[in-house]
Amino acid sequence: MADQNRRPCRGTNKDGTACRAQALPGREWCPNHAPELAGWRADRNRRGGEGKSTAARVRKAMPADLRSVGDMLLEAMQAVKDGKMTPSVAHALAGLARAYVDVTEYATFEARIAAVEEATEVKAA
Numbered sequence: 001m002a003d004q005n006r007r008p009c010r011g012t013n014k015d016g017t018a019c020r021a022q023a024l025p026g027r028e029w030c031p032n033h034a035p036e037l038a039g040w041r042a043d044r045n046r047r048g049g050e051g052k053s054t055a056a057r058v059r060k061a062m063p064a065d066l067r068s069v070g071d072m073l074l075e076a077m078q079a080v081k082d083g084k085m086t087p088s089v090a091h092a093l094a095g096l097a098r099a100y101v102d103v104t105e106y107a108t109f110e111a112r113i114a115a116v117e118e119a120t121e122v123k124a125a
């Protein structure tokens with residue numbers, strides 16, 4: 001049951017080949033080539049780009065408790081930029097954040113040493 005309103009897209013791909021997608025019903029282009037959908041495509045590509053940004057990747061890789069510290073720092077950076085926070089307050093926040101990261105690293109290190117000690121005691125016993 002062929003839909004007589006559907007035909008091949010008239011668009012050309014970036015590599016110069018003809019688009020092989022079906023045109024939208026009653027139209028001559030697919031969603032990726034329809035001139036009237038250029039704004040929608042630009043929005044979609046921008047949203048896709050945000051997900052791939054370095055900041056987004058770094059954020060995903062961060063432990064959850066450090067993520068809130070990172071969020072606080074980003075907010076502080078914006079607040080300084082907007083003139084809503086003095087650089088000295090932001091500097092103090094950055095120092096506290098650094099101290100928090102140090103404490104977290106120390107705690108992680110201690111936990112690892114305890115695990116290694118426990119494992120070697122079990123083997124020695």
Ligand SMILES: [Zn+2]
Nearest residue numbers: 009011019030
């Ligand atoms: Zn197309």
